[in-house]
Amino acid sequence: DTGVSQDPRHKITKRGQNVTFRCDPISEHNRLYWYRQTLGQGPEFLTYFQNEAQLEKSRLLSDRFSAERPKGSFSTLEIQRTEQGDSAMYLCASSDRKYNSPLHFGNGTRLTVT
C-alpha cells in the first residue's frame, strides 16, 4: 500500500513567489481532493477532481490558485504571487467512487510564506 504521497513536505518561499505542490493519489482511486489546514483548524475544502475533470472549487480558491490533474493520476496545486496568508498545510486526499468512501490523506505540504 503506497498511500497518498505529497511533495515537497515543506516549502519556504518569499512573498510574491510562485509555488507548486504535487500529489500522487492511491492508484486505483479516481477522486482526488485538495484541502488547506491552518494551525488549530480542521481541513478546509479547496477543490476536487474525478479523473481529470475538476468538478468543484471552493470560494476559498482565489484566482491565484490553480489545480490540475492532466491524466487523471497525479495532481498539482499552484499558488501564484504568494501572500503571507497562504501559509498553511496543504493536504491532498483520494478516494474511490463508492458511497461514503473515506478520504485517504497524504501527510501534506507545509507552506511558509515569509
Place this chain on the structure above:
Amino acid sequence: TQLLEQSPQFLSIQEGENLTVYCNSSSVFSSLQWYRQEPGEGPVLLVTVVTGGEVKKLKRLTFQFGDARKDSSLHITAAQPGDTGLYLCAGSYSGGGADGLTFGKGTHLIIQP
C-alpha cells in the same frame, strides 16, 4: 454555510480516565466520519456512521450517531497516551461527493501518563 461544531476544543486528562467529545450541526448529515490526526501527518479515518442512532465500537472507542443525524459523539474508555491527537469529525450532506464533506475544527486531546 454548513458548520460543524466540535467540543471541547482542548482536553487534557490523565491516563486511565474516560472522556467524550462531541460534534454538532444544525443540518442533517447523510453520513459522518471521524478522523484522527497526529502532528505533521494527514488525518486517518477511524469510522463512518450512516444510520441515525448507529453505534460503532473500535476497541476502546465508541462512536454514536444521533437519531436525527445532526450530531455525533466519540467516547474513549481508559484513555492511553497513544490516544493523544486531533480528533476531527467530517460530515457529508450530499451523500458521497467531496463537495459535501465538511470538517469541524477538531478536539485536541492530550493524555498524560
